[in-house]
Amino acid sequence: QVQLVDSGGGVVQPGRSLRLSCAASGFTFSSYAMHWVRQAPGKGLEWVAVISYDGNYKYYADSVKGRFTISRDNSKNTLFLQMNSLRAEDTAVYYCASARTTVTVKPPLDYWGQGTLVTVSS
């Protein structure tokens, strides 16, 4: 069955960096675009970034553009989110999610990881 396992979260000081990972299994990872979505404590979902199946196309929310980088290693079925210059407002649970079809980077988001909590605090 499809499984997405998010990891890499933790407590980090403002201005520092963190890299999240998402290990995928149970489907042909290299055929699907992958997304990151976050949810601040007690708040709604916020879309963060998407990467095409081959890594050639990447799109970001304005709130993270220039600070976050999405990438993937199809040989290891793993998605990454490099987060630099972290701010208190980046505190959230971060979910990876797979696109439903192979032909586009657009939603819907079919399968979701369990999420990993990132806390930015001094």
Place this chain on the structure above:
Amino acid sequence: QSVLTQPPSVSAAPGQKVTISCSGSSSNIGNNYVSWYQQLPGSAPKLLIYDNNNRPSGIPDRFSGSKSGTSATLGITGLQTGDEADYYCGTWDSSLIAGVFGGGTKLTVL
């Protein structure tokens, strides 16, 4: 402030029907497919409806979706206490070149 607008909360009695609206614009809902997600307390979101009105396998037909112009609607019939959750609409915004979600609607089954 979310790009897509949803009511913060809705409620209905068990067995009844409820609808949740999602309002956007021509750059998002008006020209892209809408999907709906259910987030049970303490859990990750789950895809409920995709491409405006399609259900993934395993989603009961009590859940339905529709879209008209720049608005979309999620319908849930035969409400059960297990349906209590937060519901989010989502789509792509062709102007922002980004995914967008509604602010979420908390469903209470009284």
